[in-house]
Amino acid sequence: MRTSPEIGHTITAAGIPTNVHDTGTDPGGGTVLLIHGSGPGVSAWSNWRLTLPALAADFRVVAPDVVGFGYTERSVGAYNLDTWTAHVVGVLDALGVDRAHVVGNSFGGSLALALAIRHPERVRRLGLMGAVGLSFPLTPGLDAVWGYEPSVEAMAALLRTFTATPAPGIEELAGLRYQASIRPGVQEAYAAMFPAPRQRWIDALAHPEQAIARIPAPTMIFHGRED
16 A cells, blocks of 8 residues: 555566656657655655656656665665666666656766666756766765764754755754655665765766767756855
8 A cells, every 4th residue: 555655656677676656648748767866765756756746747757766765675786886777777668668858866867877878779868967977076965975874863964965055844854854764674775885985986976078978868967066
C-alpha cells in the first residue's frame, strides 16, 4: 500500500526494483528525465516534487530514485558512476523511452553528463543544475553533506548551506528530511557511498573536459555563484 508521496510505482531497471514517478503525457514535447542529487535522505520526490506537476502539463516526466537512494532497492554491490549510469539507462529502457530531455541536479548532473557522453543517442537536450562536471577541491559544505550523521540539527545545518539567504520553513523541512534519512538501511547505504577521504569521490564523479566538449546535445547550465 502506498503510504508516502515519495513512493511512485515500481519497475525493474537494470535488474533492480526501482521506485519511479512517471507522470504527464507526451503531446509532442517528449519525455523529461529528472535525476536527483545526493543529499542524505534524498529521493526523486523530495528533489522534484514542485517540478513534476509544472513539467507534466507539457511533457511526460520520469523521476526515478537512483539505486542506493529513496525507495529503490539498495544494491549489494559497489556504488559508482558506472553502476548509477547503467541504472538510469535501465530506467529509460524499462519505460520504453528511446530519447529524453535529461535534467540532473548536483550529483545527478554528473549522471546526466555520463548519459550524454556515453549514450548521446539517448539525450535530446541536457539541463545541468549545480552539477558535478570537472573535478574541483572538496568544499567544507560538501564534506559535511557526504559525512552526515543523522540528527535534526545536522540536517538543518546542511539545509542552511543550500540557501544563499535564510529560507522559511528550514526547521520543518529538516525534520522531514531527518525522518527520511533514518529509514531502515538508508544511512548505511549513504555512508557506504562517500566515505572519507572524500576528494576521491569528486574525482570519480568528474568527467574529462574533452568528453564534455564533445557532447552533441543542446545544453543549459544553471549554477549558483557560491555553489
